[in-house]
Amino acid sequence: MHELLIQNLSKFVPLSSLEAEIIQSLFTFKKYRKKQYILQEGDVTRYETFIVKGVTRTYEVDDKGQEHILQFGLEDWWVGDLYSFLTDTPTTYNIDCLEDTQVLHITKADLEILYEKVPKMERHFRILIQNAFIASTKRLSASLSRSAPERYEEFIKKYPQIEQRVANHQIASYLGITPQTLSRIRSESK
Amino acid sequence: MHELLIQNLSKFVPLSSLEAEIIQSLFTFKKYRKKQYILQEGDVTRYETFIVKGVTRTYEVDDKGQEHILQFGLEDWWVGDLYSFLTDTPTTYNIDCLEDTQVLHITKADLEILYEKVPKMERHFRILIQNAFIASTKRLSASLSRSAPERYEEFIKKYPQIEQRVANHQIASYLGITPQTLSRIRSESK
């Protein structure tokens, strides 16, 4: 069950079997049911989470009680609130499962041990976060300069896997529009 | 003139004077005049840029010719299009100077040398990018759930230094609103 993880972690830097061993020992496997929370607002994020199977959503609730999805998580992706994880402060996000989901967790202390025992992981995570940062910047630029239909079209093109697995109103929340608006866009683009 | 850089690079990891030497040797100093471009759409980003003195803006031009500011750059900040830098692809961003500006550049090859000769820099840049990613996520979440006046207020609170040094219409562009709307917000909040 750790195979996918090892494969993921050796994407940017090759790993020896000893290193793979070490990695295995530092992660904990866990199963969640659909609708179950992996993280709730107010919790301190104790571990970063690698998704082995399933779908998650990371969302925030604003002052008016509206939910806004910041990220979906699928197989082979990492989820978690980095800020809360790194600074030991309570998170403002919620992460729950849209399907039954299997994950591997690593705590902050164990991640430090990982960096120490397998220094090349420092590089792996730098690249990983680099990519996440680039994606986030691109999404920000889209939110500044694209209309709702354009953002929807881009989303569909970029994440066809997600479109198939999550409900439309979740996609609307991710795009920053209402389900009604999404429905209109979908019927007009047909 | 490299003092600010060394100070910046030792923020997360301590540096010996030998290491500081190595770092010095890998960066190039450059001066730009106000309005001069550091990077233009279509260029491949050949170096990451550390600002020693001055102010820059990173912006994008959309299909309708509208400019959208993604980031301001001040003293002690890093700017540049990471994606273009890392993948050797032409950038879609422009970076120009809002004041006369002094910077230190490092090329990709020299950054690799830096990682090799001073491995702890890998950690430094991981943390730097981590912070940039967190900031970008927070800004995205604000763009999804905050109104224009709320976003303006947050901006002023978070970057009082920027507010004092850049024109209002630049701030409007950063916030994703028109200068007229910003003007209205400012007069109503007085």
Next chain:
DNA sequence: TCAAAAAGTTAATCCAGGTTAACGTTTTTT
């Protein structure tokens, strides 16, 4: 298995922020 809840759609109305335009002020350029 069937009632209730959740999801999706359509339509009427509303409003935050955009657009256009006019005008005074400040900055830049020559």
Next chain:
DNA sequence: AAAAAACGTTAACCTGGATTAACTTTTTGA
């Protein structure tokens, strides 16, 4: 020092997407 360009503000009007509501379809769970 003058002319031109850039900037900031105000006001009238417009519009993309929100809101509200009513209805149908699908999913869920007791």
